[in-house]
Amino acid sequence: MARTTLTRTILAAVSVASLFTLGACASDAGGEPAGGGETDAATTDDGVITLGFSQVGAESGWRAANTKSIQDTLTAENGFDLKFSDAQQKQENQIQAIRSYITQGVDVIAFSPVVETGWDPVLQEAKAAGIPVILTDRAVDSSDETLYESFIGSDFVKEGEMAGEWVVEQYDGEGYKAVELQGTTGAAPAIDRKEGFESAVAGSDLEIIDSQTGNFTRAEGKTVMEGFLNKHDDIDLVFAHNDDMGLGAIEAIEAAGMTPGEDIKIVTIDAVKDGMQALADGKINYIVECNPLLGPDLAEIAQKVVAGEEVEKRIVVEDLAFDQESAKEALPTREY
Ligand code: AHR
Numbered sequence: 001m002a003r004t005t006l007t008r009t010i011l012a013a014v015s016v017a018s019l020f021t022l023g024a025c026a027s028d029a030g031g032e033p034a035g036g037g038e039t040d041a042a043t044t045d046d047g048v049i050t051l052g053f054s055q056v057g058a059e060s061g062w063r064a065a066n067t068k069s070i071q072d073t074l075t076a077e078n079g080f081d082l083k084f085s086d087a088q089q090k091q092e093n094q095i096q097a098i099r100s101y102i103t104q105g106v107d108v109i110a111f112s113p114v115v116e117t118g119w120d121p122v123l124q125e126a127k128a129a130g131i132p133v134i135l136t137d138r139a140v141d142s143s144d145e146t147l148y149e150s151f152i153g154s155d156f157v158k159e160g161e162m163a164g165e166w167v168v169e170q171y172d173g174e175g176y177k178a179v180e181l182q183g184t185t186g187a188a189p190a191i192d193r194k195e196g197f198e199s200a201v202a203g204s205d206l207e208i209i210d211s212q213t214g215n216f217t218r219a220e221g222k223t224v225m226e227g228f229l230n231k232h233d234d235i236d237l238v239f240a241h242n243d244d245m246g247l248g249a250i251e252a253i254e255a256a257g258m259t260p261g262e263d264i265k266i267v268t269i270d271a272v273k274d275g276m277q278a279l280a281d282g283k284i285n286y287i288v289e290c291n292p293l294l295g296p297d298l299a300e301i302a303q304k305v306v307a308g309e310e311v312e313k314r315i316v317v318e319d320l321a322f323d324q325e326s327a328k329e330a331l332p333t334r335e336y
Helices: 016-023 061-073 091-104 120-128 156-171 188-201 218-231 243-255 273-280 295-306 324-333
Strands: 049-055 080-086 108-111 133-136 150-154 177-182 207-213 237-240 265-270 286-289 314-317 321-323
Touching (some): 049 295, 061 080, 091 108, 120 133, 177 218, 207 218, 243 273, 273 286, 273 324
Parallel strands (some): 049 080, 237 265
């Protein structure tokens, strides 16, 4: 479960009693589109919140854990009718899914935007239809904050800073040459983690000699790392914007006859099981966590929004960080 300032007990919070209260405000997923620019209150009396969720894709272990958290929480038992779609990392698919949820007249739309920009028109359509929108995981770059109710997710700039601060603490003075495996171009975590890392290492003698997107996937992380290794023979450190790309880099480094974690140090972000295992095994040197368990907070915020209650505009999920020793301790009880 994500560690936020919100009540962490959403399952308890979605009590039968509160769902009956909400029932007056919820609309039927299969019903006619909500229209007229007003919140579609009192269109149904079944007490179920129909929520349309457009997911980024299935690009990483983090994403799989995030999808599971959402699907495990927004259940019929907890008073939700979840409509879920996978955008396969394409913004046009997300826009199409959101439009379809508007047409279906869902009670709430939630999504994790593939990229930051280009959302205003479809969000304006949702607003005109009276359907509240909740952002999870990733932010949108919009000057109109009325287009969404709340944004639940980690502080990606801080994650990049935490990674960079550890690198400076460990290796400043060694004249390290680093390469960066960036996340999806235009995505909030790629933009923000890059910014945070660069600001933390500025002033140290670490030099970022190359930087390219690996699209948050293991396969592309491996391919890009192979390219880096062919191009540079002096790489000391990899900063990967997620575990999966770091795991791909490990494969490329091993295939090139080197030892990841020793010959080339690796720092990543996410702390999913495979990454934590590689950290415990000494193949990764440090991981900053990005907590994917956003389902409970999403359920709580959706419930409040449908009930017409005030919600926090920004809910920041707290993240930890792990070195090789603390990864060994954390692994046995790791949830994702
Ligand atoms: O938006 C969160 C990022 O997206 C995760 O760090 C990454 O693994 C995922 O693909």
